Amino acid sequence: MKISNIKNQNAKIFNKYDYEFLSKFFKSVTTYILTVNRRFIYYFKLWLFMSKNAFLVYILDRFSFSIFLFGKVMRFLMYFVFLYFLVKGTKTLAGYNVNQTIFFFLTFNVIDILAQFLYREAYRFRSLIISGGFDLVLAKPVNPLFRSLLGGADLIDLVTIPPLFVATYYVGSLLNPTFINAILYLLLLINGFIIATSFYIAVLALGIVTLEIDHTIMIYRDMIALGRLPLDIYKEPVRSILTFLVPVGVMISYPAKAMIGLISIQGIIVSFGLAGISMFLSIRLWKFALKKYTSASS
Amino acid sequence: MPKVDRKALKKYISVFTISFQQEFAYRVNFIMWRVRNVMQFFLIFFLWDTIFATPGVNVFGYTKAKILTYVFSLILIRSLVLSTRSVDIAPEIARGDVSNLLLKPINYFKYWLTRDIASKVLNLSFAIFEAGILFILLKPPFYFQGNILYILFFIVSITAAIILYFLLVLLFSMPTFWFPQQSWGFMFLLLVFVDILAGGVFPLDILPVGIQKIALLTPFPYLLFIPTEIYLGQLNYSSILGFLAVSMIWIFVLVYINQKVWNSGLRAYRAEGR
Numbered sequence: 001m002k003i004s005n006i007k008n009q010n011a012k013i014f015n016k017y018d019y020e021f022l023s024k025f026f027k028s029v030t031t032y033i034l035t036v037n038r039r040f041i042y043y044f045k046l047w048l049f050m051s052k053n054a055f056l057v058y059i060l061d062r063f064s065f066s067i068f069l070f071g072k073v074m075r076f077l078m079y080f081v082f083l084y085f086l087v088k089g090t091k092t093l094a095g096y097n098v099n100q101t102i103f104f105f106l107t108f109n110v111i112d113i114l115a116q117f118l119y120r121e122a123y124r125f126r127s128l129i130i131s132g133g134f135d136l137v138l139a140k141p142v143n144p145l146f147r148s149l150l151g152g153a154d155l156i157d158l159v160t161i162p163p164l165f166v167a168t169y170y171v172g173s174l175l176n177p178t179f180i181n182a183i184l185y186l187l188l189l190i191n192g193f194i195i196a197t198s199f200y201i202a203v204l205a206l207g208i209v210t211l212e213i214d215h216t217i218m219i220y221r222d223m224i225a226l227g228r229l230p231l232d233i234y235k236e237p238v239r240s241i242l243t244f245l246v247p248v249g250v251m252i253s254y255p256a257k258a259m260i261g262l263i264s265i266q267g268i269i270v271s272f273g274l275a276g277i278s279m280f281l282s283i284r285l286w287k288f289a290l291k292k293y294t295s296a297s298s
Numbered sequence: 299m300p301k302v303d304r305k306a307l308k309k310y311i312s313v314f315t316i317s318f319q320q321e322f323a324y325r326v327n328f329i330m331w332r333v334r335n336v337m338q339f340f341l342i343f344f345l346w347d348t349i350f351a352t353p354g355v356n357v358f359g360y361t362k363a364k365i366l367t368y369v370f371s372l373i374l375i376r377s378l379v380l381s382t383r384s385v386d387i388a389p390e391i392a393r394g395d396v397s398n399l400l401l402k403p404i405n406y407f408k409y410w411l412t413r414d415i416a417s418k419v420l421n422l423s424f425a426i427f428e429a430g431i432l433f434i435l436l437k438p439p440f441y442f443q444g445n446i447l448y449i450l451f452f453i454v455s456i457t458a459a460i461i462l463y464f465l466l467v468l469l470f471s472m473p474t475f476w477f478p479q480q481s482w483g484f485m486f487l488l489l490v491f492v493d494i495l496a497g498g499v500f501p502l503d504i505l506p507v508g509i510q511k512i513a514l515l516t517p518f519p520y521l522l523f524i525p526t527e528i529y530l531g532q533l534n535y536s537s538i539l540g541f542l543a544v545s546m547i548w549i550f551v552l553v554y555i556n557q558k559v560w561n562s563g564l565r566a567y568r569a570e571g572r
Contacts, residue, residue, distance in 0.1 A: 063477065063480065063483075064479065064480055064483050067480065067483040067486065067487055068423075068483060068486060070487070071487050071490040072490075073495060074494065075490050075494060078493075078494035078495075079494070080500075081469075081505070082500050082504070082505070084497065085504055085505055085506065086349075086500065086504055088359055089357065089358060089504060090349050093345075093349065094348050118440070124561060125373075171431070179314050207467055207485065210326065214331030215326075215327055215331060215334065218332065218334055219330060219333060219334055219337065221335060222334050222337040222338055225341060226336075226337065226340060226341050227337075228341065229341070229345060232348075233344045233345055233348040234340075234344045235344065235347070236342070238340065
């Protein structure tokens with residue numbers, strides 16, 4: 001047999017296997033995408049349904065809605081006024097001017113309020129655990145983490161989001177950012193939101209293990225409130241702890257710093273790395289907690 | 299001298315002891331609450347420490363020693379004035395549980411005031427410990443008030459603040475008689491007002507004079523801001539007397555309003571859920 005014939009025969013065999021492999025591969029990828037897409041649509045519809053129910057409760061109880069909305073807006077405005085007059089009086093705060101300091105404050109609010117809007121159900125999680133009602137969540141064909149975290153969006157926070165976004169956009173534009181800075185800001189903001197999500201997951205997991213959630217969630221809120229102002233105001237080792245150990249700095253200060261143009265490439269890499277690690281750890285913690293759930297009092 | 303009713307006193311001592319023990323029953327809750335206080339302190343402390351980083355600087359009429367004393371004093375004053383158990387009154391009315399206490403031979407208001415005092419004693423003892431640790435760790439400059447008259451005025455203002463806060467909590471709990479679903483809503487509103495107008499984050503005198511004047515017309519600055527200012531010697535005698543008079547007026551006004559609202563509230567009370 002000629003060498004060229006052997007080569008052709010081998011090529012045919014290879015091509016045949018190659019074709020089969022590729023067709024199987026594309027088929028499985030398409031199936032996977034379709035399944036993911038279907039799952040996404042399923043969960044999105046569920047989220048809309050649960051949010052609609054949560055909103056209906058507020059609409060039925062307009063008085064309560066007005067009280068909470070008034071309180072939240074007042075607290076925000078008063079803190080805003082305080083910061084404005086404080087930095088105006090002192091000229092700078094840790095080297096940042098009035099607009100920059102206010103931008104830090106607004107960035108904190110964007111992440112905090114967005115997380116509160118989406119994850120309000122976490123605040124109601126304790127009653128599910130202590131009453132044993134979580135059994136019903138586990139029995140349903142829905143991911144229990146999805147149900148516990150996104151089971152009831154908050155209409156009050158939703159109302160405050162558009163003006164907050166406008167204010168953030170306006171103050172951000174006063175800082176004259178470059179296009180790259182603005183893109184980095186958005187990316188790091190999403191990154192910060194991922195860290196906030198992992199915090200909420202960790203709080204829920206701790207809720208299952210310790211039955212304590214109300215204070216844990218408030219401690220989380222107090223902790224991220226430390227990022228309301230630039231982390232540069234804190235002295236070492238508090239600053240490093242807040243930046244890397246409890247990544248409040250990465251969550252809030254880094255996006256704002258990116259907008260001002262004060263972040264290094266190392267800082268960006270560390271931010272994404274920390275978000276990945278915190279999400280991985282929180283999911284592990286949640287899975288561990290689910291195994292510890294005793295279904296007490298049900 | 300008025301005769302002390304020993305039997306009644308014994309009742310309230312029992313309420314105090316039980317309430318004190320109850321706080322220890324939920325130890326994790328209590329520790330978490332104290333941790334939250336320390337975290338809130340960090341933000342305020344480092345904020346002012348940064349502003350006064352330059353030696354000898356004087357901002358808004360404060361020196362570094364005075365402003366950091368303000369921040370440190372807040373740990374103790376907050377625990378003394380704002381620690382309370384009477385926030386449970388509103389949910390108690392909403393659940394209809396208030397009937398239980400109304401049937402007992404005990405004064406409802408004295409009962410809650412006694413429980414508040416138990417909470418204050420416990421919180422204050424922890425706050426002293428925390429302040430001590432933080433003081434050793436952070437080593438801030440501290441302003442000691444040497445004038446005995448200022449210290450006396452400070453004690454009077456703190457006593458008035460404790461009574462004022464109790465009356466405010468009571469007032470904001472009572473709309474629950476008419477709106478049982480809103481037990482937390484009104485309390486949330488009170489906490490927001492205290493948060494922004496009592497001076498727990500910043501001394502009110504950094505705000506423009508117009509806003510300060512409006513704030514001083516409300517009862518909230520008399521809870522934390524005025525007592526701390528008195529301790530720091532930021533006010534002269536006539537201002538102190540004026541502010542103490544205003545807080546006394548607020549106490550009388552709130553006692554009167556509370557009595558009226560309580561009486562009509564009881565008429566509207568339906569013991570829902572019982």
